[in-house]
Amino acid sequence: QVQLVESGGGLVKPGGSLRISCAASGFTGSDYHMTWIRQAPGKGLEVISYISSIDHYTHYADSVRGRFTISRDNGKNSLYLHMDSLRAEDTAIYYCARGNHAPGYGAGCPDYWGQGTLVTVSA
Amino acid sequence: IQMTQSPSTLSASVGDRVTITCRASQSVSDWLAWYQQKPGKAPKLLIYEVSRLESGVPSRFSGGGSETDFTLTISSLQPDDFATYYCQQYNSYSPTFGQGTKVEIK
Numbered sequence: 332q333v334q335l336v337e338s339g340g341g342l343v344k345p346g347g348s349l350r351i352s353c354a355a356s357g358f359t360g361s362d363y364h365m366t367w368i369r370q371a372p373g374k375g376l377e378v379i380s381y382i383s384s385i386d387h388y389t390h391y392a393d394s395v396r397g398r399f400t401i402s403r404d405n406g407k408n409s410l411y412l413h414m415d416s417l418r419a420e421d422t423a424i425y426y427c428a429r430g431n432h433a434p435g436y437g438a439g440c441p442d443y444w445g446q447g448t449l450v451t452v453s454a
Numbered sequence: 455i456q457m458t459q460s461p462s463t464l465s466a467s468v469g470d471r472v473t474i475t476c477r478a479s480q481s482v483s484d485w486l487a488w489y490q491q492k493p494g495k496a497p498k499l500l501i502y503e504v505s506r507l508e509s510g511v512p513s514r515f516s517g518g519g520s521e522t523d524f525t526l527t528i529s530s531l532q533p534d535d536f537a538t539y540y541c542q543q544y545n546s547y548s549p550t551f552g553q554g555t556k557v558e559i560k
Contacts, residue, residue, distance in 0.1 A: 375540065375551055375552075375553050375554050376489075376497065376540055376542075376551040376554075377551070378548075378549045378550065378551070381549075390547055390548070392548070426496055426497075431502075432487075432502045432503060432506075432544075433544070434483075434485050434544070434545065436547065437544055437545070437546060437547050437549060438544065438549060439544055440485075440487035440499065440502050440542060440544045440549075441497075441499065442499045442502075442508065444496035444497060444498075445496065446495075446496055447496055
């Protein structure tokens with residue numbers, strides 16, 4: 332069955348860096364777009380980045396562009412998010428998700444989600 | 455594209471018919487999805503392309519609408535349905551979610 336497992340979250344100081352990972356199983360990662368979505372405590376959902384399946388086109392939300400970098404290793408069926416210059420407002424649960432039902436552009440809608448990894452940015 | 459859901463909170467009883475509305479700031483065509491999230495859990499996809507039910511989702515859930523105005527309807531609310539619901543547009547390179555609607559027990 333499809334599984335997505337995030338790892339690498341933790342406590343980091345403002346201005347610091349962190350890399351979180353997502354291990355996929357039960358499907359061929361290279362066939363799907365992959366997305367990072369975050370949810371601040373008690374708040375809603377925000378798509379922060381995605382990477383396309385074939386040409387590795389990447390997209391970033393304005394809130395993270397220039398600070399975060401998404402990448403994927405199809406051979407390892409893994410997705411990564413490298414986060415630099417972290418701020419308190421980046422504190423959130425970070426979910427990786429598989430994109431599906433795409434209209435030919437964009438990442439589609441996430442049909443499978445991981446359990447999330449908590450990133451806390453605090454001094 | 456901004457997505458606005460209403461109401462923000464909805465109080466209902468088991469067996470009630472419940473409708474949640476989602477409005478887009480511009481047309482998203484048919485590229486609209488609905489998710490259910492329970493506390494401490496990841497969201498779950500219920501409906502995609504406005505009205506297509508994801509595999510395994512009970513038929514009491516249905517979606518409708520087009521362009522900018524959409525609805526999620528639960529025909530007969532069950533105890534397992536008390537949760538927060540989000541709409542999401544994926545018609546652009548910048549997908550966005552609504553702010554969520556919490557369905558609570560009356």
